[in-house]
Amino acid sequence: MPGTYKDIQNITGLSLSTISKYFNGGNLREENRLSIEKAIEELDFTVNAFARGLKSRQSHTIGILVPDLSSTFNAIIMEQVCEILRSHGYGSIVCTCNGNQKAEKSSLSFLLDKMVDGIITIPMDETGKHLEEASKRGTPVVLIDHLAANFKTDAVIVNNQEAGHMAAREFILCGHRHIGIIAGPEDMDTMHLRCSGFLEEFQKENSRKAWVCRSGLSMEEGYDSVKKLLSAKHGITGLFCTNYELTLGAYIALQEMHKQIPNDISVIGFDNMLLSGILNPPLTMIVQPVKQIAVTAAELMLERLEKPDFPGTRIIELETQLLAGASVKPI
């Protein structure tokens, strides 16, 4: 049973309002300040967040809702967001929805019932319909990764189409005409844009052709995709992998098939994460500014909390970067 203002009052003889002022940055006589501090020490006192929240209607807690944490990208974004929020006094209540839209909706309600002051999410349901419940309660929402069709709110996204363009240009520059794309799911717009961006640029000349292999998002599926694409004998000279796990799986498959990179086949990967600095030759990759994404999302939220009435919504689009390696070779 922790102490209360009353206990401090009993020790110091000061009134509750003076004590409250101490904790909320008012001016008090130096001698009173000290005696309160002594009492705090003695009692091991900390302010009761429930009582405070009851008045202030703020929990200093943010809900984080993501599809899953097995994806390294999500896990790292999450980790960073939590850390930044925490350094501003905000706790992060984390929910995953396992790629399940129904779970997404109920997780959102769950978070709101926990009185979170805001929601940062990588939405699954791209209509954003489930988010209406948040705005109904006046809880701000920040989106990561993609916008929601019917729900305007602050967001941090990345130019995935341009990411596809960059990869295509790199291959084109080196004279490649037959490329396999390890594309992931078509109904996920980030993945789709990377792929369609690539195609858009690459197929400007129709002497060039790309084969798209759709799959899930996992390492295993990257691995399988390579096996499929290469066994089909399309004469593919390069591979574009559209996320981290797919890249890793593809790399392993290539090694296993004794395909030398870039002599036998050129490769452009996506997101370096833990891969950076390992592979030999270093992989040419499209990288997302992970840190930046996390910082921006956290900042958008913190600013929104400070100025709930700030008009309009801010959509921050960050650029991906081509990290030049040595895995793409002129044909």
Next chain:
Amino acid sequence: MPGTYKDIQNITGLSLSTISKYFNGGNLREENRLSIEKAIEELDFTVNAFARGLKSRQSHTIGILVPDLSSTFNAIIMEQVCEILRSHGYGSIVCTCNGNQKAEKSSLSFLLDKMVDGIITIPMDETGKHLEEASKRGTPVVLIDHLAANFKTDAVIVNNQEAGHMAAREFILCGHRHIGIIAGPEDMDTMHLRCSGFLEEFQKENSRKAWVCRSGLSMEEGYDSVKKLLSAKHGITGLFCTNYELTLGAYIALQEMHKQIPNDISVIGFDNMLLSGILNPPLTMIVQPVKQIAVTAAELMLERLEKPDFPGTRIIELETQLLAGASVKPI
């Protein structure tokens, strides 16, 4: 501004206590129940968790404190723990401490200040000194991965020493006498036990010899360790990798050096995670019962919350398993 019991009262004409009873599982006349439900619908009412917490002293929120989420093992454990807790109505406030003990201590205070009902943690500081603050406040703690020397509390651990034994026996069985261990940090007891367990068993005969390569925990360091171990020309015929990332890095290094598994070198990995079902030949691995660990940790916590006065502490030791693959070959 969400509604309150008073609003429901105004609509239904019922008293506050009847309404309270509705929300806390009491018996009321069917007709009253219905009219309350109608009012709830109309108001979009949800119970105010602050007010409820103020009385009940429970937040229905658990603090999760882990070193980091970039480690896939941690991320997946975390994900599962959060999910289970959530299915019991508990939110999870997640903090990482980046392997920093000072941050660990302050994160713990942070979580306690958020009024969490319990703490589930993979502790860094193995004395457990920082956890005293939790017990001082009467907040239960469940440990994952290792016990804390000076802090007795419920815990889920894994028999890491036996994991080392199993790996050693597998190599011995196949007649290997020269093994490299990709061991990770010596001062981390899980990692240390896997290694010392291995050595204990393997070096029972001194015709057998193992070379230990210490490092951090990352994929990159697994990669480097292999390069180091193999370039030293110890005549190593097998490798034991002691965590997931190290295994992955080691595998990549071997591929790159065109070492065939198991013809050129035998390998025992650790934790399959995303690797399962990919590698060819399938890797022989020591696997931790990840799901089981998460479930057990969550259950220990939930049971402790139900019976705060249950005497004694429960330490659940789970077994690792040798998942037979085809990466260890008789010499």
Next chain:
DNA sequence: CTGTTAGCGCCTTCAT
């Protein structure tokens, strides 16, 4: 089964 009442711990006018 329902209503009345008195707090839970903190914050905030309003006086002093």
Next chain:
DNA sequence: ATGAAGGCGCTAACAG
């Protein structure tokens, strides 16, 4: 600069 008093929304006796 400090104190007194009422209320945030919900719960839990206690009465009826």
